[in-house]
Amino acid sequence: xxxxxxxxxxLRSLRFHLRDRCKDIGFIEFFKDxxxxxxxxxxxxxxxxxxxxxxxxKYRIVFSCGIIYSKGVxxxxxxxxxxxxxxxxxxxxxx
Numbered sequence: 841x842x843x844x845x846x847x848x849x850x851l852r853s854l855r856f857h858l859r860d861r862c863k864d865i866g867f868i869e870f871f872k873d874x875x876x877x878x879x880x881x882x883x884x885x886x887x888x889x890x891x892x893x894x895x896x897x898k899y900r901i902v903f904s905c906g907i908i909y910s911k912g913v914x915x916x917x918x919x920x921x922x923x924x925x926x927x928x929x930x931x932x933x934x935x
Contacts, residue, residue, distance in 0.1 A: 844870070844872075844926065844930060845929075845930045845933040845934050846926065846929035846930050846932075846933045847870050847879075849933045850879075850891070850892060850895060851865050851868070853891055853895065854868070854887075854888055854891050854892075857887060857891050858884060858887065861884075862883075862884060867881065867882045867883035867884065867888075868880070868881050868882075868888065869882075872923060872926065873923075874923065875922065875923055876920065876921075876922065876923060877920070877921050877922070877923055877925070877926045878918055878919070878920055879892065879918070879919040880908075880916060880917075880918045880919075881916055881917045881918075881919070882908070882915065882916040883916075885914060885915075885916055885917055888917075889905070889917045889919070892919060893905075893919075896919075896921070896929075899928070899929060899932060901921060901925045901928070901929060902921065902922070902925055903919055903920060903921040903925070904919070904920045904921075905917055905918065905919045905920070906918045906920070
């Protein structure tokens with residue numbers, strides 16, 4: 841996750857939003873390869889997805905999401921975007 845300024849910024853925004861309800865943001869996983877970027881959210885799903893999608897929509901980032909079901913219950917969300925979109929975000933969020 842080196843040099844992914846956007847992801848760090850997203851985690852800061854999420855910590856601010858959740859405040860005392862969540863001490864550890866370990867329920868969010870970030871993975872990227874040469875072409876794809878995935879963010880998996882497995883707790884505080886609705887709140888976390890709303891924060892993430894608001895940021896992505898604000899900067900007109902193209903992304904897809906999939907719902908993770910287990911036994912008929914939503915247990916998570918996986919957000920996908922192209923690495924070029926992530927690079928665009930990293931450039932926008934650089935200080």
